[in-house]
Structures are given as structure tokens and as C-alpha cells.
Amino acid sequence: MTAQPHPERAGVPPSCAACPAFHNRLCYALTQAIAGEPSANEPHDHSALARRSIWREGERLDRVPVICQGWAATAIAMSDGRRQILSFLLPGEMVSAVLIHQPVSQCSVEAITDVRFRMFPRAAIKDALLRQPDLAATVTKLWTDEAARADRLAIDLGRRGAAERIASLILNLADRLQSRGMMQGQTMDFPLRQHHIADAAGLTVVHVGNVLAEFRRGGLIDINERSLTIRDASGLRRVADAD
Amino acid sequence: MTAQPHPERAGVPPSCAACPAFHNRLCYALTQAIAGEPSANEPHDHSALARRSIWREGERLDRVPVICQGWAATAIAMSDGRRQILSFLLPGEMVSAVLIHQPVSQCSVEAITDVRFRMFPRAAIKDALLRQPDLAATVTKLWTDEAARADRLAIDLGRRGAAERIASLILNLADRLQSRGMMQGQTMDFPLRQHHIADAAGLTVVHVGNVLAEFRRGGLIDINERSLTIRDASGLRRVADAD
DNA sequence: CGTGAGCTTGACTTGTTTCAACCAACGTGG
DNA sequence: CCACGTTGGTTGAAACAAGTCAAGCTCACG
Numbered sequence: 001m002t003a004q005p006h007p008e009r010a011g012v013p014p015s016c017a018a019c020p021a022f023h024n025r026l027c028y029a030l031t032q033a034i035a036g037e038p039s040a041n042e043p044h045d046h047s048a049l050a051r052r053s054i055w056r057e058g059e060r061l062d063r064v065p066v067i068c069q070g071w072a073a074t075a076i077a078m079s080d081g082r083r084q085i086l087s088f089l090l091p092g093e094m095v096s097a098v099l100i101h102q103p104v105s106q107c108s109v110e111a112i113t114d115v116r117f118r119m120f121p122r123a124a125i126k127d128a129l130l131r132q133p134d135l136a137a138t139v140t141k142l143w144t145d146e147a148a149r150a151d152r153l154a155i156d157l158g159r160r161g162a163a164e165r166i167a168s169l170i171l172n173l174a175d176r177l178q179s180r181g182m183m184q185g186q187t188m189d190f191p192l193r194q195h196h197i198a199d200a201a202g203l204t205v206v207h208v209g210n211v212l213a214e215f216r217r218g219g220l221i222d223i224n225e226r227s228l229t230i231r232d233a234s235g236l237r238r239v240a241d242a243d
Numbered sequence: 244m245t246a247q248p249h250p251e252r253a254g255v256p257p258s259c260a261a262c263p264a265f266h267n268r269l270c271y272a273l274t275q276a277i278a279g280e281p282s283a284n285e286p287h288d289h290s291a292l293a294r295r296s297i298w299r300e301g302e303r304l305d306r307v308p309v310i311c312q313g314w315a316a317t318a319i320a321m322s323d324g325r326r327q328i329l330s331f332l333l334p335g336e337m338v339s340a341v342l343i344h345q346p347v348s349q350c351s352v353e354a355i356t357d358v359r360f361r362m363f364p365r366a367a368i369k370d371a372l373l374r375q376p377d378l379a380a381t382v383t384k385l386w387t388d389e390a391a392r393a394d395r396l397a398i399d400l401g402r403r404g405a406a407e408r409i410a411s412l413i414l415n416l417a418d419r420l421q422s423r424g425m426m427q428g429q430t431m432d433f434p435l436r437q438h439h440i441a442d443a444a445g446l447t448v449v450h451v452g453n454v455l456a457e458f459r460r461g462g463l464i465d466i467n468e469r470s471l472t473i474r475d476a477s478g479l480r481r482v483a484d485a486d
Numbered sequence: 487c488g489t490g491a492g493c494t495t496g497a498c499t500t501g502t503t504t505c506a507a508c509c510a511a512c513g514t515g516g
Numbered sequence: 517c518c519a520c521g522t523t524g525g526t527t528g529a530a531a532c533a534a535g536t537c538a539a540g541c542t543c544a545c546g
Binding site for chain 1: 341387393396486
């Protein structure tokens with residue numbers, strides 16, 4: 001996680017011991033917001049090892065988690081072992097805004113890298129929402145963004161081919177990392193295994209491997225030792241938006 | 244729309260001229276809720292002809308629509324003509340709770356049958372949300388249900404085969420119609436064309452036709468003249484949950 | 487009567503999965 | 517230090533699911 005200091009960091013106090021980079025505005029905002037609430041108690045900081053499940057579908061959560069460090073994923077599993085990853089979670093993202101109002105998680109969350117995350121007491125968040133209009137606006141934004149992401153996922157899975165899906169997954173991650181100051185030029189830390197990509201794109205591992213090899217041969221990307229470089233951004237975009 | 248009177252209708256005043264059946268609790272609740280708001284103005288009732296688009300992606304909406312009569316669908320279109328239906332809307336459903344907070348629709352909505360719908364002024368709903376806790380609870384429920392539906396769609400499209408998707412689509416519609424008193428035994432009005440099913444399930448029309456023919460040959464369902472009968476519910480469920 | 491929308495069927499192509507073998511890197515315990 | 521199992525990646529061949537193309541049919545509608 002070679003996070004660079006965020007350009008806006010200057011002059012703003014860091015808030016969360018687990019969040020070395022200031023890109024984690026959300027963690028900051030929530031920590032501040034609940035501090036003054038009558039129902040408040042301290043947020044809890046946790047960590048999880050790579051490849052471990054953080055919690056499972058159907059588990060009850062009385063606290064709402066925000067990722068501070070590392071990558072995680074939300075997924076749904078079927079009883080026969082098939083899995084669908086719904087989203088990759090980067091530092092500064094709430095696992096799901098729905099959890100603010102719904103104590104039972106409908107999808108499991110697992111750590112991709114080692115992960116540190118902060119759990120905010122639900123009751124305090126709900127109280128703060130009633131009193132603090134800008135927190136409410138923040139949460140509304142999270143909600144609409146999640147809905148947009150879900151819709152995009154549906155059209156990806158329903159109507160796009162393997163190469164399109166994988167290319168746009170890569171571009172999407174690159175954008176999100178860029179906005180966090182976590183890209184070094186065209187290169188990013190890329191902890192995803194092929195099976196993560198497969199489960200996110202609704203494909204088999206083998207096929208993902210083939211498509212990535214194709215991208216590599218076509219000079220679109222380079223992948224080595226947990227990092228990915230976009231060699232031909234416009235070519236990759238062309239593959240992604242075969243509209 | 245041969246809606247039967249809802250069992251709980253007795254004693255409760257109907258609220259919406261466009262909603263002959265009492266199953267439309269949502270329309271009722273919203274009409275009541277905004278009636279007392281300072282910012283309130285009258286909801287608008289509209290109708291649209293079958294197969295017409297009600298509005299398009301990116302259009303601005305200052306009112307939030309609830310379906311009163313008929314079937315509609317929300318969809319995303321790609322510039323090359325590929326489409327993905329995100330949800331079928333039945334009487335009593337809000338097009339999307341996200342619209343309460345986001346004035347620009349990210350998906351288009353189109354009428355499947357002739358449709359009547361009521362548009363509630365956004366400002367009045369937002370005011371009412373602050374003052375009326377049970378309305379807030381209702382909207383929260385809509386939100387979490389929509390999120391759950393979106394997640395289910397993702398796993399359907401990503402990880403299930405054509406027969407599974409179509410069977411569970413049929414069962415899902417049957418459940419929702421049942422809860423509205425719109426099933427006659429195992430038979431339902433079924434205005435969907437094969438191309439609707441195809442766009443919802445991420446398949447081609449031809450393949451949908453083949454799968455449906457297969458279901459018919461297997462004695463699972465009957466379809467004729469805009470109505471569908473489930474002949475072998477447990478068989479259909481077995482196909483749907485090939486978990 | 488002609489037209490277009492919707493459904494069915496068949497032959498053929500393409501995309502994706504499945505199965506299998508093999509390799510490299512890594513951590514672990516003897 | 518080595519032997520070993522595990523995890524992750526690569527490659528190839530064969531099987532299968534779904535898509536494409538095309539034709540013919542019914543039916544409603546103007």
C-alpha cells in the first residue's frame with residue numbers, strides 16, 4: 001500500500017490511527033460526526049489477514065465498517081461454490097451504506113490484502129444523520145454511488161463480453177486508485193489474483209488468464225509481481241467500451 | 244390487469260384514483276405523507292402507452308414516480324443497441340428510491356403494458372422524510388430491498404445459466420404478483436415479450452425462446468395469449484436453484 | 487391486403503467452460 | 517538444508533452453452 005500523501009492533506013488533522021493517508025475522508029468525517037453524539041461510543045479498529053473472510057453472509061453487525069488500509073471485496077456465495085464479487089473495496093470506502101440501516105449483511109466480505117478497518121457504532125451514525133445535514137448528504141452520496149455501481153455491474157455481466165468486462169474492471173480500479181493518489185504514473189499495486197477477477201467478471205479463472213495474456217500480447221497492459229501497468233490506455237478503453 | 248381486491252382493503256380508504264386495487268400501499272402512504280407538508284403541491288397522475296418509453300437515461304425528474312397500474316421496466320441501453328433490464332416494476336412499486344435524492348435518472352423507464360403512474364414532488368417527500376419517522380422507515384425498506392434485488396441480479400447474470408435465470412425470473416414475478424393478489428391460482432397475466440425476458444436475463448431472444456420451449460415440453464409451464472401458468476412449481480424451483 | 491411485431495425452428499459459428507497437465511514461487515516441517 | 521504441499525499462473529484440446537443468421541409462421545392492425 002504505497003499510498004502517497006494526498007495533495008489536500010496539508011493543514012487538516014489526521015483522524016484515524018489506521019488511516020495513514022488522508023485520502024480517507026470518509027473515516028475522518030464519520031469519526032468527527034459521531035464524536036459529539038449522545039449515543040456515541042468509540043469506534044473500534046480491527047485488522048484482518050489477506051485471504052481471510054472478515055464476515056459472512058447473514059451475520060449480524062452492530063457496527064458499520066470503513067476500510068482504512070488494504071483491499072477487500074464484497075461477495076455472494078452459492079451453496080455449490082460459485083461466487084460473485086459485487087465490489088472491490090479500497091481504502092476510504094464503506095463496505096456498504098445499506099449497513100447503516102440494515103444490521104444483517106446480505107453479502108460476505110473478505111480481505112484481499114491485509115486489511116485494517118474501523119467499525120462505527122450504528123446507533124451513533126443514525127443519531128448523527130438526524131442532526132448533521134452534511135453527514136446525511138455524504139451518506140446519500142454513498143447510497144446513490146452504490147446504486148450506480150450495481151447498475152453498471154448488471155449491464156457488464158449481462159451484456160458485455162469477457163474482454164470488455166476485464167478491461168473496464170482494470171480501468172475502473174485505476175480511476176479509483178488515481179483519485180486516492182495511489183497510482184504511480186500508469187502503474188498501480190495490483191493485489192488481485194486471477195480468481196478475484198474471475199469472480200468479479202463472472203468468468204472462469206482459465207478464461208481470465210487467457211484474456212489477460214491476450215492483453216499482454218497486445219501491448220495493452222503489463223502485470224508482474226502484484227503490480228499492473230497500463231501500457232496503452234486508449235487501446236484498453238477501446239476494448240472496454242466496445243459500444 | 245385483473246387485480247383482485249386485496250384482503251386487507253376492507254375499512255381502509257382508497258387514496259389514488261389511478262390505483263383501483265388496494266395493493267398499492269406505497270402510493271397511499273406517500274399521498275398521505277406529503278399532504279400535510281408546507282412545500283406540498285399535488286401529485287400528478289400520468290399514463291403511458293404500452294411499449295413507449297416513459298423517460299430516458301439522463302433526463303431530469305423533479306417528481307418521484309410510483310407505478311399504479313400495469314407493468315413497466317427500468318433499463319440501461321448501450322449505444323450499440325444492447326440493453327439490460329434492471330427490474331420489472333409492478334403496481335405499487337416506486338421506480339427507484341434513489342430518485343428521492345438524485346434528480347437525474349441513470350436508467351430509462353419504459354411501459355410494458357399501458358401504465359398509469361403517480362408523480363410525487365421530490366421536495367415534499369424530502370420534507371416529509373424529516374418529520375415522519377414511519378415514512379422514513381418505509382423508504383429505508385425500499386432502499387434495502389432495491390439493493391438486495393441488485394445483488395441478486397448480479398449473481399444471476401454472473402454465475403447462473405440461462406435456464407436458471409429464466410426460471411427464477413418467472414418464480415420471482417409469480418411471488419410478487421401473489422403478494423398483490425394478482426395470481427389466479429397458478430396462473431398470472433404475463434405481458435412480457437420474449438425480448439423483455441432476454442434483456443432482463445442477459446440472453447438473446449432466440450435462446451430465450453428455446454429455453455421457454457424446453458420448459459413447456461418439460462411440463463413446467465404453459466404460456467398462451469399473455470398469460471403464464473406454472474404447471475410444476477417444484478420442478479421449476481429445482482431448475483431455478485441449481486445450487 | 488399488406489406490413490410489422492412476435493414466435494418458432496434449424497444449421498452453423500463463436501465464446502466460454504471444463505478437464506488436464508505442467509511450472510514457478512513460497513512456506514513449512516523434518 | 518531439503519522434501520513437500522499449497523497457491524497461483526500458463527497452455528492446449530475437447531465439450532458445451534449461447535449467439536448469429538435465416539426462413540417461415542401467426543396475428544393484429546391500419
